[in-house]
Amino acid sequence: MAALILFTLFSLGLLFPLTSTTSDTLSKGSSLSSEKPEDVLTSPNGVFSAGFYPVGDNSYCFAIWFTQPSQSSHPTIVWMANRDQPVNGRRSKLSLLKNGNLILTDAGKFTVWASNTLSSSSAQLYLYDSGNLVLRTSEGDILWESFDFPTDTLLPQQQLTRNTKLVSSRSQSNYSSGFYKLLFDYDNLLRLLYDGLEISSIYWPDPWLVSWDAGRSTYNSSKIAAIDSLGMFVSSDNYTFMSADYGVVLHRRLKLDHDGNIRLYSWEEEEERWVVSWQAIQKPCRIHGICGANSMCSYGAGDGGRKCSCLPGHKMKNLTDWSYGCEPGFDLSCNNKDSGFLLLSSVEFYGYDYGYFPNYTLGECENLCLQLCNCKAFQFKFDEGKGFSKCYPKTVLLNGYRSPEFEGDLYLRVPESSLLSYTNSAEDFRLDCSSEGTVQLDRTYGKSRGNRTLKLLLWFAYGVGGLEIICFFFGLSLLRHWRKGKTP
Template sequence: MKFMATLILFALSLALLLPLTSAFPTLRKGSSLSTEKPEDVLSSPNGVFSAGFYAVGENAFCFAIWFNHPSQSQPHTIVWMANRDQPVNGRRSMLSLLRTGNLILTDAGKFTVWASDTLSRSPVQLLLYNTGNLVLRTLEGDVLWESFDFPTDTLLPQQQLTRNTKLVSSRSRGNYSSGFYKLLFDNNNLLRLLFDGLEISSIYWPYPWLVSRKAGRSTDNKSRIAVLDLLGKFSSSDQYNVMSADNGVVLHRRLTVDYDGNIRLHSWEEEEGTWVISWQAIQNPCAIHGICGPNGICSNVADSGRKCSCIPGYKMKNHTDWSYGCEPRFNLSCNKNDSGFLLLSHVEFYGYDFGYFPNYTLSQCTNLCLQWCNCKGFQFKFDEDNGFSKCYPKTTLLNGHRSQDFKGDLYLRVPESNRLSYANSVQEFRLDCSSQGTVKLDRKYVKSRPNGTVKILLRFACGLGGLEVVCILLVWCLLIRDQQSWGADKQGYLPAATGFRKFTYAELKKATMGFSEEIGRGAGGTVYRGVFSDSRVAAIKRLNEANQGESEFLAEQTQMGVNAMDGEGETEDRRLVTWVREKKNRMAATTASWMEEIIDPIMEGTYEMGKMEILIGMALQCVEEDKDARPSMSQVVEMLLSHDNDHYN
């Protein structure tokens, strides 16, 4: 019991130590994460990493993985991005795990900007591991896709850099799109840093003039694998190994190719809550190629750090980005006499030479450059170790830097007419960074063309719906009208079965002037004199009691109408009945005599006297004044059958 209590206490303590988050542990088939829901985030079990949509601008998002450190006061540290070069819209963009097993990222619900290109018939799920690896796998554990195989600018511990992968820097500090610097294995199995600029490419680490052995590298191992471990050791298959300054301690670490072209190893300092640089590959920032662009000079100042400037006679091409370099203010002529040279001491532009010309004098090197119209200048230095000079005519001025350690000079070709004005006019420019710091993406969301068939079907459906509404209203009106008609016995306009009109109480009250002129009284009620709108005079009886039901009341009303009809005057039928009855009473002594009086002479000799007597007697009974004296149908049938039976007997 004591052990169980200790175990429960330990579990509660562990639960309190775990980070509180509303993030999803996994993404399954048919589900998605949306840019419009900030809570749509995947979280690693240890709470160190998160994956979701990260805002990289105004209404621009990338699906990314980031460290949950630093705190909320500082931006999260991005370690991977799916769509760094094509941010998606902040509305209707989703990362969806399709039922086919493919993981896709759609922009504004219009088109797919990124996909894992996977396929699986079995159930799959997307998980974020404690290592920061985003993995798409089956429930059995088979990995279909993982982010470690597609790094961006960061290598995490236990993540391998291989022959098929590379690290690519960001464009700038706040621009996460792909930059110009890449860490990769070349075809000689060496781990290299490459500048892949707008127009040219060049390798700058390790130094290109060093052979692999002098750089401490080996080309023998063809596996081409580099990895960073948890203790701070970075090792490569070309025998390049480096240890961080704080190696030997398990920390959160990351190796990055930064936007300035340098490789750095970062360690998380828990006490200060920040990242510290524990190692970097290049100590001199001006040794990084392309840092100041074409015709630019990099200077490393101890107090202020790296600075870029344009060579004399040149101006900055893009005041927001040094990678575009500088452009000339003049046009060079192919005429030798129209060109002159400016001396730039301790300035080197590496690479892009017409050739190497050893033991050339300064005059020879000058004439050599003037022979080519596209010669921009030449590098000239004296090799004290070998005792001769070196001449390097330049077609392009790239990777320029100024250093007192460089024992050479650059002779820059300029128009002779402007040579004196350009002397000592190396211009320094400052970046004109926009306060907004945003770039509008050149992207248009074309509205889909309307489908004619869909429009026709929609109009048909709307018309059909409108027709149904009209029919419903008509039926509803008819029902209301029927209900009103059903109450006509109270309001008065339906004809009765007898053909007599029914009057409403209001009409009768108006005809009798409020039942004011009484003309008679009986047990059932009081009779009043009434005059209708057509000047007809009527006797209107107001019943004292009406306790019976509505149908009984209507039946009584109908019977009263029949009685009234009988009393109005004698019809032809009634006179016939009276005449037959009188003949019978007068000649009752001899049946044959009175019957012969009433039978049609045409029927003489064609009827039976007994049967005719029964028929006439039965007819007279059916028209008796008293309804109780009239025979029923069963009695009529019995009377007819009795005569037939007597006849056969």
């Protein structure tokens, strides 16, 4: 009897193999499937998980996240393999091949991502307690690790080096690569870079500061930075900071957010939520490119305490994305007499000056801009400390913000005929995130012939069954009529 039970269990194992993975290890020749939510690697301490994470309609990325969800109920992602090329929810796999290469394949069986590793000895994929996903041999040699390829997050024990950088996501719900980067520059300084569709610029530390005024050193070329679990960040350019809750061992993550600010988050166990314990930029409107061209940032109720608005006479290019900025609803003429200037108080647009012209009067600065066909506006400011005015004709209107702290004004060039109508026409748009982050994948599948045959057999069975029922009731009806005919 026992032998019969063992044989039955063995047969069921052949018919229904247990391929799901819930350990911290993936062995050579094994795979994780996007169709099986249970196919997840979990670190030995249970803090981190790795598997397929949904990022849109039928689109998935292989990711690492904190196992315990926050109050938002969404897992906190710390790494992604294929953030810019999600795979389909069907037939996609992460496989550790027998040659030691770790590959992510889509439904079409083509390789979306690979570790590009080779090993003749046995190799396994481990998820460490630190959140590091490591491919190593049986001898302990590391072939590949996720810590060497960060996305937008740095974890304790993970180093930012000359060969790595953090790249923000596109938005809060769109995990693809955005426009902001944290990296070591050519001068050995750790910087934040806005790398937009057309223009790039450094915005942290403040670009007008020399390195020593920003408390940095260019002499150490090692280019290494890291955060520890106590909340201290140390960089080789002498930049350091401590979190507001420094000294307590907590789950922490340093993230370059989609808005271009870098923040340190600490986990509050009791309230089960992440809190900001440090951030690099206290005035978010100073972040470059946040509102796009021909628009300005101001402080108020909005995303991160700020909002974007188009300049008068301009309209948004993309109603769901401020990074595209605004476009003018008019054409400027090179004829001086066809243009006028609209005063925008306490508004500054940083950079992209035609030049710097000190000690110009307001009229001289205006005439200078009118003589330049590509002059879009001019910045005018009186420097009380130096006792003279400053004139900056602008050829590109980027990095604009309005703040009472700015003791200068912007004079926007508009058609003279529209000057009066634009005086009070600044439009204020809000970001619509209702459809953001949905990624549509163009994937076609050939229908299985086996399924088609099965469907035909089922329809045939239904037809035969229906015919039998009809014949039954028809025969029953004839029988009743026959009996009635025989009754006297």
